[in-house]
Amino acid sequence: xxxxxxxxxxxxxxxxxxxxxxxxxxxxxxxxxxxxxxxxxxxxxxxxxxxxxxxxxxxxxxxxxxxxxxxxxxxxxxxxxxxxxxxxxxxxxxxxxxxxxxxxxxxxxxxxxxxxxxxxxxxxxxxxxxxxxxxxxxxxxxxxxxxxxxxxxxxxxxxxxxxxxxxxxxxxxxxxxxxxxxxxxxxxxxxxxxxxxxxxxxxxxxxxxxxxxxxxxxxxxxxxxxxxxxxxxxxxxxxxxxxxxxxxxxxxxxxxxxxxxxxxxxxxxxxxxxxxxxxxxxxxxxxxxxxxxxxxxxxxxxxxxxxxxxxxxxxxxxxxxxxxxxxxxxxxxxxxxxxxxxxxxxxxxxxxxxxxxxxxxxxxxxxxxxxxxxxxxxxxxxxxxxxxxxxxxxxxxxxxxxxxxxxxxxxxxxxxxxxxxxxxxxxxxxxxxxxxxxxxxxxxxxxxxxxxxxxxxxxxxxxxxxxxxxxxxxxxxxxxxxxxxxxxxxxxxxxxxxxxxxxxxxxxxxxxxxxxxxxxxxxxxxxxxxxxxxxxxxxxxxxxxxxxxxxxxxxxxxxxxxxxxxxxxxxxxxxxxxxxxxxxxxxxxxxxxxxxxxxxxxxxxxxxxxxxxxxxxxxxxxxxxxxxxxxxxxxxxxxxxxxxxxxxxxxxxxxxxxxxxxxxxxxxxxxxxx
Amino acid sequence: xxxxxxxxxxxxxxxxxxxxxxxxxxxxxxxxxxxxxxxxxxxxxxxxxxxxxxxxxxxxxxxxxxxxxxxxxxxxxxxxxxxxxxxxxxxxxxxxxxxxxxxxxxxxxxxxxxxxxxxxxxxxxxxxxxxxxxxxxxxxxxxxxxxxxxxxxxxxxxxxxxxxxxxxxx
Numbered sequence: 001x002x003x004x005x006x007x008x009x010x011x012x013x014x015x016x017x018x019x020x021x022x023x024x025x026x027x028x029x030x031x032x033x034x035x036x037x038x039x040x041x042x043x044x045x046x047x048x049x050x051x052x053x054x055x056x057x058x059x060x061x062x063x064x065x066x067x068x069x070x071x072x073x074x075x076x077x078x079x080x081x082x083x084x085x086x087x088x089x090x091x092x093x094x095x096x097x098x099x100x101x102x103x104x105x106x107x108x109x110x111x112x113x114x115x116x117x118x119x120x121x122x123x124x125x126x127x128x129x130x131x132x133x134x135x136x137x138x139x140x141x142x143x144x145x146x147x148x149x150x151x152x153x154x155x156x157x158x159x160x161x162x163x164x165x166x167x168x169x170x171x172x173x174x175x176x177x178x179x180x181x182x183x184x185x186x187x188x189x190x191x192x193x194x195x196x197x198x199x200x201x202x203x204x205x206x207x208x209x210x211x212x213x214x215x216x217x218x219x220x221x222x223x224x225x226x227x228x229x230x231x232x233x234x235x236x237x238x239x240x241x242x243x244x245x246x247x248x249x250x251x252x253x254x255x256x257x258x259x260x261x262x263x264x265x266x267x268x269x270x271x272x273x274x275x276x277x278x279x280x281x282x283x284x285x286x287x288x289x290x291x292x293x294x295x296x297x298x299x300x301x302x303x304x305x306x307x308x309x310x311x312x313x314x315x316x317x318x319x320x321x322x323x324x325x326x327x328x329x330x331x332x333x334x335x336x337x338x339x340x341x342x343x344x345x346x347x348x349x350x351x352x353x354x355x356x357x358x359x360x361x362x363x364x365x366x367x368x369x370x371x372x373x374x375x376x377x378x379x380x381x382x383x384x385x386x387x388x389x390x391x392x393x394x395x396x397x398x399x400x401x402x403x404x405x406x407x408x409x410x411x412x413x414x415x416x417x418x419x420x421x422x423x424x425x426x427x428x429x430x431x432x433x434x435x436x437x438x439x440x441x442x443x444x445x446x447x448x449x450x451x452x453x454x455x456x457x458x459x460x461x462x463x464x465x466x467x468x469x470x471x472x473x474x475x476x477x478x479x480x481x482x483x484x485x486x487x488x489x490x491x492x493x494x495x496x497x498x499x500x501x502x503x504x505x506x507x508x509x510x511x512x513x514x515x516x517x518x519x520x521x522x523x524x525x526x527x528x529x530x531x532x533x534x535x536x537x538x539x540x541x542x543x544x545x546x547x548x549x550x551x552x553x554x555x556x557x558x559x560x561x562x563x564x565x566x567x568x569x570x571x572x573x574x575x576x577x578x579x580x581x582x583x584x585x586x587x588x589x590x591x592x593x594x595x596x597x598x599x600x601x602x603x604x605x606x607x608x609x610x611x612x613x614x615x616x617x618x619x620x621x622x623x624x625x626x627x628x629x630x631x632x633x634x635x636x637x638x639x640x641x642x643x644x645x646x647x648x649x650x651x652x653x654x655x656x657x658x659x660x661x662x663x664x665x666x667x668x669x670x671x672x673x674x
Numbered sequence: 675x676x677x678x679x680x681x682x683x684x685x686x687x688x689x690x691x692x693x694x695x696x697x698x699x700x701x702x703x704x705x706x707x708x709x710x711x712x713x714x715x716x717x718x719x720x721x722x723x724x725x726x727x728x729x730x731x732x733x734x735x736x737x738x739x740x741x742x743x744x745x746x747x748x749x750x751x752x753x754x755x756x757x758x759x760x761x762x763x764x765x766x767x768x769x770x771x772x773x774x775x776x777x778x779x780x781x782x783x784x785x786x787x788x789x790x791x792x793x794x795x796x797x798x799x800x801x802x803x804x805x806x807x808x809x810x811x812x813x814x815x816x817x818x819x820x821x822x823x824x825x826x827x828x829x830x831x832x833x834x835x836x837x838x839x840x841x842x843x844x
Contacts, residue, residue, distance in 0.1 A: 010826030017800060017825065019807050044833050051836075055782045056801040059709060061699050069695040070688055072717045077724055671749055 004031040008038050015042075016049040231317075231371060233310040234286050234378040236293060241385050242300030245276035248384050252280055255295045259288040261377065273393040273480055273487070277385040283377035296382065303385075316371050323364045330357050392477035395489040399450075400472045401457060401496045406506045407464030413500050414442040416463055424449035425456055442500040453494035460498060465597065467506065504540075508601035509562060511584045512569075515605045518576035521552040524606050528556055531571045535564040540601075551608060558602040565600045575606070676733035687724060694737055695720070697813055698744040700802040704795030705748040706755075707787060715751050719744035741813045745795070752791075778839055785835040793828035796821060 004011055004027050011028045014020045020028065032039050091097050242248040245268060253263050261284030268278030284292045293305070333354045337347065407413045414432055421427050429445040448456050461469070475489070518524045521544070529539055537560035544554045560568055572578055678686035695716055702712035702719075723740050786794055792814070799810045807821045816824075 007826070009830040010822045013826040013829045014807075014822050016829075017807070019822070041833070044837070045829055048829065048833055048836060051778060051782060052797070052801055052832075055779050056798070059703065060802050061696055061709070061713075065699065065713075066692050066695050068713070069691050069716060069720065073688075073691060073720050073724070076717065076721050671746055 004028055005035060005038060008041060012038075012042055012045040016045055229313070230311060231313045231375050232286070233312055233371070233374040234289055235308050235310075236289065236378065236380045237304075237306045237308075237383075238293065238296065238302065238380065239304035239383045239385075240296070240300045241303055241387055241389075243387055245278060245384055245386050248299050249278075249280060251299055252282060252296060252382060255292060256282045256284060259284045259292045259295075261285060261288065261292065264379075271389065272478075273391050275386045275389050275391065277383075277389060280382045280384065282380045282382065284380060286375070286378040289378040289380070292380065296380075300384075300387075312371050312375070316368065319364050319367050323361060323368065326357050326361045326364065330354065330361065333357065390480045390482060392480035392482065392487050394478050394487045396476045396478060397489055397491045398474040398476055399453070399492070399494040400474070401494060402468065402470040402472075403457070403460060403466065403496060403498045404468040405460075405464035405498065405500045406467050406503050407500055408503050410440040410442050410500050410502055413463045414444070417444050417446070417460060417498060417500075420446070420456060420459070424452045439504075440502055442498075444498045444500075446496040446498065448494045448496060450491040450494060453496075457494075457496060460496070464500065465503070465506070467501075503599070504559075506599060507586065508559065509586060509595075509598040510565065510600040511586075511603075512565075512581065512600065513603045513605075514572070514581040515579045515607060516572065516576045517579060517609070518606060519608055521554050521606050521608050524575050525554040525556060527575055528572070528604065528606065531568065531575075532558050532560065535560055535568040535571070537564065537568060537602075554606040556604045556606070558604065559599050560602065561596065562598050562600050563596045568602070572604070676736040680733055680736070690736070690740070691720060694740055696803055697737075697799060697805070698741065700798040701741055701744050701795045701813070702748040703802070704793075704798035705745065705791045706752055707783065707794070711751055711755070712748065715748040716744060719747045722747065737813060738815050742815065749791070778836075781836055781839050782832075785832045788835065789828055789831065793824055796824050797828055800825065 008031075011020065011024065015025065015028060032042055240248070249266060249268075256263055261282055264281040264283050266278065266280040268276050270276055282292070293307075333350050336350050337354070405413065411432065414430070418427060418430055426447045427444060428447055429443070431443045432440065433442065434440050446456070477487075516524065516528075525542070525544070529542075532539060537558045540557045540559055542554065542556045544552070546552045558568075676686075676690070679690050698716045698719060699712055702715035703709065706712050706715065719740065723743050786797070789797070796810055796814065799805050799813065805813075807825075808818075810816075811818060811821045814821075
């Protein structure tokens with residue numbers, strides 16, 4: 001522990017500032033009595049304190065200091081309306097507002113995430129169903145069907161009930177009682193066999209489970225509502241695929257008799273492919289329904305089966321009691337009539353009313369009878385289809401041919417094709433096109449009987465040069481899909497589409513391009529034309545040009561038959577020096593081409609050398625070019641500088657910002673340290 | 675009152691100016707040792723506090739925060755001034771006439787100038803406003819009991835500086 005002497009500076013300062021406690025002051029004075037050094041220090045401190053007080057008193061702010069400060073503040077911060085600003089600032093300061101804002105941002109993020117991932121709202125609900133405790137906590141979410149309104153439910157509703165029932169069973173499993181075991185076994189049995197009896201029982205058990213939970217009783221012990229008095233209409237619908245329809249009908253009739261039932265109606269229908277399908281309605285005693293269904297399953301493959309139970313108990317007994325009332329009413333009216341009232345009007349009124357009541361009675365009796373019959377027997381509707389119902393009855397072989405011809409005279413061939421028409425060769429479409437440049441093309445579609453098709457197609461082929469011939473065969477199943485072993489295959493009419501174009505439009509088999517250098521372009525070009533005509537060639541196009549340097553060019557495009565091609569090429573050497581020969585050959589695979597007559601194209605350029613040196617020479621031209629190039633170079637470098645600036649500026653700004661922040665931080669730290 | 679001032683109530687802020695401006699002046703003076711500059715610093719600090727008051731979360735810390743602003747402001751002014759050489763330092767008088775009160779005054783000022791600025795501010799608060807230690811600690815954001823050490827050291831070092839002058843005064 002430090003002594004007074006050790007801390008004499010602090011003690012002395014606190015003493016002159018009157019900040020010592022009584023004990024401390026006592027200690028100090030006790031020490032001062034003992035220690036001469038400290039006494040001297042004490043003396044000095046007191047003198048200095050006085051001096052300080054005197055000196056600093058002169059530096060004190062004057063009386064008007066606060067007023068000055070206030071005035072300065074008002075000058076520098078003028079009064080602003082700023083009510084809304086204040087309000088916003090106040091709002092921003094509120095913790096609740098801040099939390100709300102953060103929550104909103106988070107929620108928005110979650111929503112955006114959900115939108116991006118495409119996650120729907122269904123997933124969480126499924127989870128809800130999966131958690132049984134949660135489910136148990138909200139029993140109202142899945143209302144269990146009371147046994148009374150089962151009758152009102154449709155088949156799909158019943159299916160849904162099964163699900164609910166299973167959930168209810170699971171729920172009681174999660175509960176404290178082990179009571180759910182029987183209920184669960186029932187549910188499983190129902191799943192396996194799908195017997196309606198068990199469905200009913202399971203539903204009944206399911207509906208009593210909440211009650212059992214409340215009272216804490218075993219659901220198996222709860223009294224199951226007596227089924228004996230219930231009016232239940234049971235029906236089933238079965239779809240079977242069988243091998244032979246007649247056999248199946250016989251078997252079903254036999255089964256119906258065994259189960260003390262009868263065949264109500266049956267119908268059958270024969271398909272184009274010889275297969276039978278039909279429907280048979282069987283009525284059996286309800287208690288034998290399941291047995292019957294099991295039996296008919298062996299007949300073939302079960303495609304679909306639905307079982308339904310309709311509870312008409314309520315409606316039945318309602319109608320029954322209304323019937324009784326109506327009977328009483330009827331009796332009373334009969335009594336009235338017997339009393340023989342004098343008033344005819346009254347009598348008529350009663351008579352009329354009696355008629356209405358009797359009509360009602362009859363209707364109600366009819367309803368009851370209908371229900372009785374429905375309840376007495378269960379209805380089984382069986383739909384039978386023979387195997388391979390979709391098998392096609394026959395196949396049709398469709399042939400489609402495309403033929404492209406080239407001919408010198410399109411119109412002649414077009415007319416020839418039209419002349420082919422006969423009962424077995426029908427022209428379905430024929431068209432001759434002539435465009436504004438004089439080009440002619442024709443199209444024709446012909447339907448040919450199968451037996452004549454080959455001969456006719458061969459005839460058409462000889463009419464011109466065949467460019468392309470394609471045959472497409474398609475086997476079309478009729479009256480069904482897939483394969484069939486027995487179905488016949490028939491050949492259909494052949495559809496032939498012909499296009500005829502002029503020879504000129506034909507693509508050349510071989511394309512050659514070359515240059516001939518000569519001094520007199522004009523003369524040589526004329527000579528070239530002569531040579532071409534000699535070799536059966538035709539000039540397709542030609543052009544002549546002269547450039548500023550005095551060079552002359554003549555371009556000539558020729559077409560010759562392949563057989564004369566070599567002779568022409570040899571004769572060309574007489575014109576001048578042949579240069580840059582390039583040959584391109586297009587072999588069309590698959591197409592039958594007449595090689596010797598196929599066209600070959602030649603494009604020949606005849607040219608002269610002209611002036612070798614450019615006219616633009618001399619000092620000024622060179623100067624101009626140099627200046628132009630240097631101006632372009634300057635522009636280019638300017639562009640580059642711009643790009644560099646754009647590239648560097650953001651970095652420079654970022655760097656400056658970082659340095660600024662760093663300097664602020666260093667300054668703040670330095671300020672805090674001293 | 676502090677809450678109202680933070681929320682932009684000019685009257686409340688005026689009240690705060692009345693109450694605290696002298697303390698602020700003392701602090702600024704402690705750093706700057708110049709009345710005019712200290713007044714400027716206080717004015718700047720008040721304006722800044724008014725403008726950025728909404729950033730303060732805890733209204734109870736308002737006085738401490740206000741003092742902090744004043745200290746920063748004063749330090750900024752001081753730093754700007756330091757680039758110009760102090761005339762006082764060059765013409766430091768070494769006079770023997772210790773009995774002369776003006777000379778003592780000057781010596782006192784030099785002794786004060788030699789102290790760290792926190793010590794000067796604390797001394798100014800004590801001698802201008804005669805505040806008790808606890809209040810000063812609060813204003814300067816010091817821990818409890820720290821001020822006694824600070825003032826002890828400050829007075830001791832001044833004592834050493836002024837010993838000849840004091841001896842003659844005795």
